[in-house]
Amino acid sequence: MSKILPYPLLSLFLLVMWLLLQQSVGLGHILLGALIAILAGRAMAALQPERPRIRKIGKIVELIWLVSLDILRSNIAVARLVIAGKRRDTTSGFLVLPLELRDRSALAVLACIITATPGSAWLEYDAARGSVLIHVLDLVDEQAWVDIIKNTYERLLLEIFQ
Amino acid sequence: MMDIPVWLAIIVGLLSLIGAVLTLLGCLGLARFDSFYERIHAPTLGTSFGSIAVLLASILYFSVSGQRFAAHEIIILIFVSVTTPVTMMLLARAALYRDRAEGNAIVPRSAGDALENAAAGDDIPQPSSPQ
Numbered sequence: 001m002s003k004i005l006p007y008p009l010l011s012l013f014l015l016v017m018w019l020l021l022q023q024s025v026g027l028g029h030i031l032l033g034a035l036i037a038i039l040a041g042r043a044m045a046a047l048q049p050e051r052p053r054i055r056k057i058g059k060i061v062e063l064i065w066l067v068s069l070d071i072l073r074s075n076i077a078v079a080r081l082v083i084a085g086k087r088r089d090t091t092s093g094f095l096v097l098p099l100e101l102r103d104r105s106a107l108a109v110l111a112c113i114i115t116a117t118p119g120s121a122w123l124e125y126d127a128a129r130g131s132v133l134i135h136v137l138d139l140v141d142e143q144a145w146v147d148i149i150k151n152t153y154e155r156l157l158l159e160i161f162q
Numbered sequence: 163m164m165d166i167p168v169w170l171a172i173i174v175g176l177l178s179l180i181g182a183v184l185t186l187l188g189c190l191g192l193a194r195f196d197s198f199y200e201r202i203h204a205p206t207l208g209t210s211f212g213s214i215a216v217l218l219a220s221i222l223y224f225s226v227s228g229q230r231f232a233a234h235e236i237i238i239l240i241f242v243s244v245t246t247p248v249t250m251m252l253l254a255r256a257a258l259y260r261d262r263a264e265g266n267a268i269v270p271r272s273a274g275d276a277l278e279n280a281a282a283g284d285d286i287p288q289p290s291s292p293q
Contacts, residue, residue, distance in 0.1 A: 017237060020233040020234070020237060021234065021237065071210045071214075072211060075184060075207055075212075078191070078203060078204070078206070078207055079184060079187045079207060081191070082187045082188070082190050082191035082194065082204060082207075085194050092197070092199065092200050092203075094199075094270050096270065111247060112243070112247045115206070115246070115250050115251060116206065116209070116210055116243050116246065116247055117206070117210065118188075118203055118204075118206040118210055118211075119203055119206075120203070121199070121202050121203060121206075121250060121251075121254055122247070122251060123199075123254045123255065123258055124254075124255060124258060133258075133270060135199045135202075135203075135254070137200060137203040
C-alpha cells in the first residue's frame with residue numbers, strides 16, 4: 001500500500017482536483033486522474049520531504065479566518081498608501097524577528113501568510129539562528145508587527161504543527 | 163447570458179469592480195513606489211483580495227445562473243495564493259543578494275547578524291534553543 005501510495009492524501013487531492021478541472025466523473029477521467037495522482041505521489045516520495053504532523057485540525061479554521069481578516073485590512077491600508085503616492089509620510093523598513101517555529105511545513109505556511117498579506121514580505125530565513133528577515137511597507141510601530149506575527153500566527157502554527 | 167436576480171447582479175458587479183480597482187491600484191503602486199523592496203508589496207493587492215473579489219463574483223454568478231458548479235475558482239485561489247509568495251521570495255532574495263554584493267547599507271547583512279545587533283539595545287525576545 002505505502003509503496004504504491006506513499007502520500008494517500010496528496011494523491012486523493014490531485015485526483016479530486018483533476019476531476020474538478022475536467023468537470024466530469026467519467027471512467028476515463030477517473031483512470032487518467034488516478035494514474036497522474038499515483039505518479040505524482042511517487043515523485044513526491046523521491047524528494048523525501050519531512051512528513052508534516054498536524055495536531056489540531058480545528059485551529060486551521062481559526063487561522064484561515066484570522067488570515068482573511070488580516071488580508072482585508074492590509075489591502076485597504078496598502079491601497080491608501082498607493083493613492084497617497086508621494087505625499088505619504090510612512091517609512092518602510094526591515095524587521096528581524098526571532099522565531100520559535102522550527103517545523104519546515106509550518107515555516108512555509110508562515111512565509112506564505114506573511115508574503116500574501118500586502119504590506120509585509122518574508123525575505124530570508126536564517127535556519128542556524130531561527131530568525132527571519134521581513135520587509136514592512138508601513139513600519140510605524142515595529143512592536144505591533146512583532147506582536148501580530150509572534151502572538152497570533154506563530155502561536156497558532158505552533159499549536160497546529162508542534 | 164443567463165438571468166440572475168437584480169440584487170445579486172449588483173453584488174456581482176460590485177465585487178468585480180472592487181477586484182479590478184484593487185488590481186489597478188497594485189499596478190499603480192508598482193510604478194509609483196521608490197525602492198525594489200517597497201515595490202514588491204504593491205502587486206500583492208491584485209493577488210490577494212483583488213483576485214478573491216473577482217473569483218467570488220465569478221462563483222456567485224455562475225453558481226446562481228446554474229451554468230456550472232463553481233470549483234475552478236477555488237482551485238485558482240489556492241494556486242494563486244500558494245505560488246505568488248514563492249515568486250516574490252525568489253525576487254526579493256535575488257535583490258538582497260545583489261544589494262549585499264554591492265555593499266548597500268540599507269540592507270541588513272543577514273537575518274541572524276541584524277538580530278544580534280538589535281538584541282543589544284532592544285527588548286525583542288530571544289529565540290529559544292533549537293530543538
